[in-house]
Amino acid sequence: MATPYSPSIRRRRLSSELKRLRAQAGLTIVEAAKKAGLGKSSLGAIEQAESKAVPAGTLNKLLDLYEVTPEQRATLHELAKLAGKKGWWSQYKDLIPQMLADFEAEASTFRTYESQVIPGLLQTPQYADAIFRANLVRDDDEIDRRVEARVKRQGVLNRVDPPTFMALIDEAALRRMVGTSDVMQEQLRHLTQMASRHNINIYVLPFSAGAHPSTEGSYVIMDFTDLRDASIAYLETPATSMYLEEEHQVRLFNDMFGSTQSCAMAPVQSLAFINRLLQELEE
Incomplete structure (x- = not known):
């Protein structure tokens, strides 16, 4: 039997990574939201792990903006997928x-x-x-x-x-x-x-x-x-x-x-x- 994973932990990890990538890109949350075509409150909820799910399209907008590598992109999409499942x-x-x-x-x-x-x-x-x-x-x-x-x-x-x-x-x-x-x-x-x-x-x-x-x-x-x-x-x-x-x-x-x-x-x-x-x- 596989060890169960925690959707909440995955969600917290995803939010932490997205926050780190935004800071690495030198963007404020207002700037990042505007450039990605998102509302500030929506991005804030994602970065605070308050969003139960992050749609693939929304995640792609942020990853495009932060210019992440293909490997990083795949990892973050997997985190988002697992974060949306239920235990x-x-x-x-x-x-x-x-x-x-x-x-x-x-x-x-x-x-x-x-x-x-x-x-x-x-x-x-x-x-x-x-x-x-x-x-x-x-x-x-x-x-x-x-x-x-x-x-x-x-x-x-x-x-x-x-x-x-x-x-x-x-x-x-x-x-x-x-x-x-x-x-x-x-x-x-x-x-x-x-x-x-x-x-x-x-x-x-x-x-x-x-x-x-x-x-x-x-x-x-x-x-x-x-x-x-x-x-x-x-x-x-x-x-x-x-x-x-x-x-x-x-x-x-x-x-x-x-x-x-x-x-x-x-x-x-x-x-x-x-x-x-x-x-x-x-x-």
Whole structure:
């Protein structure tokens, strides 16, 4: 099975390249739009990766203006083509936060802090089911689809060349009884199994750490292999989701994660701690 690609990543890369080519040509966005016969707002949307698709004719006008080589032209047309396609997650667009699975598909590194629940990519189906049922207003069909979507998202950790996954999990998330005791036992066992993988590191943030740099809430930082693809900090609320990619914004979250990690147990200690909690539940 081919590794899925992210249309959003392709769109961001295309916009970055077109912006670079315009600057290389010594043109302002107003000048480039006028010479290419486009509206300034239209070109602005393309350069900000806000356009879902860039028609071949529009792209050709820009590439003619920027005098790109045939090789560059072919590459950029392929990016535009891939950016316009949909991933498997489009069938769950009413359930998965906008573009989340899209970015996850190509992330090379995940760094996440979770204060209330186990990180979604590490949840068992039964644990996820209990989390979704806590909403109290969802019917069984919606819950089943949400669990199905979450399990599919977890496929990114099973790739032949899997991403690095670093999870800072607050002790509260490990002790909170979600579902039944059996559900929690299965979930904790699953964490120990996932922690044994070479690409997954789990850090438990104990209550004894007290106040720490990430007390304001959970977040995920995603990095990408291609240097042209800026890292993203992702935050989720009941009403919306946010994707922050400005350098100073991502730096803030990088610093928060690093400082919080220094307050947490090392992976070996964390695994021992999870096993102790598991033994307590089994007694």
